[in-house]
Amino acid sequence: MVLRISADLVAALWEHSEREHPIEACGVIAGPAADLTPTRHIPMENSAYSPTFYEFESKALLGLYQELDDLDEALVVIYHSHTSTEAYPSRTDIAYAGEPGAHYVLLSTREEIAPRSEFRSFRIVNGVVTEELVEIVGD
Amino acid sequence: MSSESGAVIEVRIPTILRPYTGGAKVVSANGTTLRELIADLGAHFNGLDERIMTDGTLLKFINVYVNDEDVRFLGGLDLALNAGDKVTILPAVAGGANNCGAI
Numbered sequence: 001m002v003l004r005i006s007a008d009l010v011a012a013l014w015e016h017s018e019r020e021h022p023i024e025a026c027g028v029i030a031g032p033a034a035d036l037t038p039t040r041h042i043p044m045e046n047s048a049y050s051p052t053f054y055e056f057e058s059k060a061l062l063g064l065y066q067e068l069d070d071l072d073e074a075l076v077v078i079y080h081s082h083t084s085t086e087a088y089p090s091r092t093d094i095a096y097a098g099e100p101g102a103h104y105v106l107l108s109t110r111e112e113i114a115p116r117s118e119f120r121s122f123r124i125v126n127g128v129v130t131e132e133l134v135e136i137v138g139d
Numbered sequence: 140m141s142s143e144s145g146a147v148i149e150v151r152i153p154t155i156l157r158p159y160t161g162g163a164k165v166v167s168a169n170g171t172t173l174r175e176l177i178a179d180l181g182a183h184f185n186g187l188d189e190r191i192m193t194d195g196t197l198l199k200f201i202n203v204y205v206n207d208e209d210v211r212f213l214g215g216l217d218l219a220l221n222a223g224d225k226v227t228i229l230p231a232v233a234g235g236a237n238n239c240g241a242i
Contacts, residue, residue, distance in 0.1 A: 024235050044232075052237035058202050058209040061232055078232060085236045092237055096200055098155050098230020 001132040003077070003103045003121040005029075005038050010136055012041045013107060014116050017081035020046070021109045026054040029077035030068055038076045038103075046080075053092070054080045077121075079105035086110075087118040089129050097124035103132070145171040146222035150180065153229050159187040173203065174216040176226065191228060192216065202229045 009029060017025040027043040042064065047057035056064070068075060078099060082090075087106035089097070097104060100123075108118035123130045147167050152160050160166050168183065170176030174192075181188025191201050195216070203210045204227040210218050220226075 026232075028232075048233075048235070050235065050237070053233070053235035055231065055233035058204075058211070058231070059207075061202060061229060062204055062207060062209075062227065065227075065229055080234060082236045090234065090236050093234035096231060096234045098153070098200060098232070100155055 001123060001130070002135050003038070003105070003132055004135045004137055005077070006138050007136050008138065009038060009041055010119060013079055013105065014119070016041075016043045017107045017109050018115075020081065022051045022083045023049055024051060024054040024081050024083055025107075026056065026078075026080040028064065028075050028079070030071075030073040031076040033072050033074040036074055036076050036101075040073070051083050075099055075102055077103045077105050079107065081107045081109050083108075084110050087120045089122055089124060094124055094127055094129060100125045105134075145169040145175055145179075146220055146224070148176055148220055148222075148224050148226055150176070151225070151227040155230055156187060156190055156228065159184045159190070170220055172216065172220060173205065173210060173218045173226075176220060177216070200231055200233075202231050203227070204229070 024046055026046050029038040029041050031037045031039040044056045044060060046054040048055045087108040104122045104124050106120050119134060121132050121134050123132060147169055150166050150168055152164060152166060168176050168179040170179050177188050177191050192198060197203060205218060205224055
């Protein structure tokens, strides 16, 4: 598996993560249901406002799914930042992962590594984490 | 679909639970309360109820909405249902570096 994603979207996810740091940033990238190309960045509010936990507010989550349905779009990427640990799914991330078709992207904004150096993508299905390649296209 | 008492309610099933419904995105079930409705889902789709509630409480990994309102703010599983109500089930989108699974 591979996540093919535009450089602009990668930059947008970094900007969101850096803006929210040290709170975890979270959001999605939607794309056409027909080809699942990550296309439209939708930052979400972290209703937990926590440096170690994120949650989409429940009404906003419902609105998001309804909007995607109306537009024949799918939830292609679900992302969040880890602000003091590596960009790898935690037990909590795995327990909550409820979209087997989505790419779960994690970004680390922890200070002891080079800025924008950890951007990783995973599939999380039935509790099993599989890392995938990230191919950044365009400038 | 069911002979039990209670109104017929349309329930939208998220992708992750569709293996239980044979792939169906929308199913019908009966119940006078949300608890009965979920039990009825389990009666027709083996195991589905346990992916939504265990030990009489809603799982924290799942959001349930009745007519677009989160049932956690409406009385939870004891919420009374009426004919024509629309129930939507979605996986919560949550996680984070905290390894305790806190919420």
